[in-house]
Amino acid sequence: MSSPFGPAATTGMGSLPGEDMRKWVSVVLDVVSIPFLPELPARPYGDMVSRAAGLLTQLALDLQPAGWRLTGGNDPRASLDQRRARSLLLQDLDVLEELADGYAGPLKLQVTGPWTLAATVELPRGDKVLADHGARRDLAETLAYGLQEHVAEVRRRVPGAELVVQLDEPALPAVLAGAVPTASGWSKHRSVDGPGAVDLLSRVVEAVAPAITLVHCCAARPPIEVFRKAGADGIAVDLALLTEAAWEQIAFAVEADVTLYAGVVPTTGEIPHPERAAEPLTRRWSEIGLSTPSLADVVLTPACGLAAAPSPADARSRLQVLRPAAEFLAETAQS
Template identity: 85%
Template sequence: MSSPFGPAATTAMGSLPGEDLHEWLKVVLDAVSIPFLPELPARQYSDMVSRAAGLVTQLAMDLQPAGWRLTGGNDPRASLDQRRARSRLLQDLDVLEELADGYTGPLKLQVTGPWTLAATVELPRGDKVLADHGARRDLAEALAYGLQEHVAEVRRRVPGAELVVQLDEPALPAVLAGAVPTASGWGKHRSVDGPGAVELLTPALEAVAPAITVVHCCAARPPIEVFRKAGAQGVAVDLALLTEQAWEQIALAVEDDITLYAGVVPTTGAVPHPEKAAETLLRRWHEIGLSHELLKQVVITPACGLAGSPSPDDARARLELLRRTADVVAEAAEA
């Protein structure tokens, strides 16, 4: 068993600092073995939720001071904000098509997952979509449909790409724990059980087939079993945060041929040496009894997104570190 991308694969979670997409695309097409369409939250309509709003064309949404909100209508053209988010995404795809002309190989796209979207977007009359079973199902279905169209569009523009689709689910642990605050702030939304979480997550993963899928969740206890049962082929985590129980779930997933996107390069502080960056992964791998051969199932990534880097140069240095860290891991896999 090994990663579908070959040994010493590298990528990043998607977000980067600054506003120059053209420059960043040139960087990622060279710096990582799984390049990606960057998200640049410093630009308006370019954060992760706005990107998703630009994809969800079957539901009307607008942008309020508190964030994105369903408008209750069935005509997305009524939302100027949603049209602008869609336009920004299409402009980014134009740049991708230009710079990736003739490209062959893996190419990653990122989008907010259905549970994080439901925990973030508001209903027309307040509170989160999470509070309404029907609304969160409708939102998940619209996201799956929008993702399917998005993937088809990218395939048309970059026909040599082997697509990887990453669902970002930072809010899912709170959803499962019943820890998402209600609109009043005095209560919490009812928790969702594992099967319910799988049910909403599965359609988004199935919609992008035959693209390779990965779910990203930087938490101490990411719900890896939910991701596996939903059909994800990879899980992306911040290794520095993981609990002992989470490492046990990682071991089960890797043994089940799931690719681990190992967040080992820190997003803040001093940029470490490659051996230091790889240390936690290699030590824990040995402690949980996984074979060195299974390290070939690992993709090396930053711990999380790099949008908070103090400068583009700092983010670029962390991207460049990925390849050297992957070489250290690849050497261990051959030992």
């Protein structure tokens, strides 16, 4: 199956530096072929977990010094912090609606995935939601419902958009390995098995159908099999980190018609020449036995989010190098 985006597709992972949402929406609409709603964590309530908290309309959370926490009790009203997170998201959608007026094509949204939320958000009496099987199920189901509403809202505001939903799961490898610390710091939370991880993740993936979905995880051994079995249409990884075993899993996923979002441009340091950025991908593609023409289906991205870039100008340059790198990749696929 060919990519739904065509050859030479590019996008960003979501986070960007600075606080100017209007500027960044204009940039992503111009620079990448799959524009995305930027996340600007330099702003209060602009980080990925706060974004997700603003979507959880059926659960009440508040922001503590240690991070977001479920409030518990029978009062479903959102806290002041949760209302502020929601308000900021709606303001960002106002900017997107204005600047994307008349836009038709793919448009990507990012949200923290259910396992990373469970490993980050605290229960009312301490420790992570991850520690409570029922609580993490409720959190995932509430996320699925809130994301459904979010997708419908974006469709209303940008009716020509073909929506792509990215679930960010940086904590899932630690969840699977039993490496998430408990509140005391003296122990670790019990590991979650593969089928359990698939079950929770698939609830969120299925909730946004028919939107295209991908799961993003910048790790040396991202649980690609979990993502594939959960029904994700794509996987987003940092190519520079991958182990041999991870490359083997990528080969299986690509052969199963899963789209690879390949992080080829580093988030800091020297910005590579376009051909040099794409070269590691083309070399490893043949080494793992994949056909050269299938390179045309790969979407090129930065290695991860760009919030830590030294300046907005630097981050923009890293996004700009993606297009010529993708064109080089498309030419390679045709040769």
